[in-house]
Amino acid sequence: MTSEHFIVVGGTTGSGRALVRDLLDSGQQVTVFGRHRPPEADRHPALRVELLDIMDAAAVREAVERSVTHTGGLNHIICYQRYRGSGDAWAGEMAVTLTATRAVIEACVPHFRPGANQAIVAVGSAASRFVLAEQPVGYHATKAGLVQMMRYYAVTLGPRAVRANVVSPDTVIKEESRQMYAANRELTALYETITPLGRMGTSEDVAGVVRFLCSPAGGFVTGQELVVDGGISLVGHAALARAVAGLHGTRLNR
Secondary structure, eight states: OOOOEEEEETOSSHHHHHHHHHHHHTTOEEEEEESSOOOGGGOOTTEEEEEOOTTOHHHHHHHHHHHHHHHSSBOEEEEOOOOOOSSOHHHHHIIIIIIHHHHHHHHHGGGBOTTSOEEEEEEOOGGGTSOOTTSOHHHHHHHHHHHHHHHHHHHHSGGGTEEEEEEEEOSEEOGGGHHHHHHOHHHHHHHHHHSTTSSOEEHHHHHHHHHHHHSGGGTTOOSOEEEESTTGGGSOHHHHHHHHHTGGGOOSOO
């Protein structure tokens, strides 16, 4: 991939941070939108950081203008952000996942480089298709809404050669949780047992799929939700329950 400009929303922690590292290592220009500066170890000449509240539409427009003025244009938008507030969870999820994503995309569209490789990728969740008991209703509604939003942009921006897709992971190991999973071998072994590929996913796995969708190799893929879960969503729920309970010697990975 030749040098391109990526705006990554929520790229200072977790899976977003893994993507930013990968992009910088491959010679890309990256602008991160977030509330916090990345760790000192992540500083890089090709990295710009815009500190802002992405729920402030005016601040988003100004940040986009500054970033494209500095880089000369835009190729890709990657949205990793999620609501982590303590207020009204429904309103917060709607504002961060849907309204802010729309604001970023609408602010960026005029700045896509004509004739260039162009893509939007929103990082969603298994909650777009399944009910995760530990998450509130707003989380589920917005993750499902995010898929339909990317379908909308796939159709409306398609004539401008802009692709729009969703990457939906299940539980993955992030830099911040790596030690916890390493120390809790029983939990890690459970995930390995119920996942057809026999291991837990990582932030790097998610980043790899995002990179594919932004590359020329993904140039004819748009309006899709790509699931990154090692095959766990393919396993029947009854079989999964039997495997976890250890009934009748059932094992998913042989």
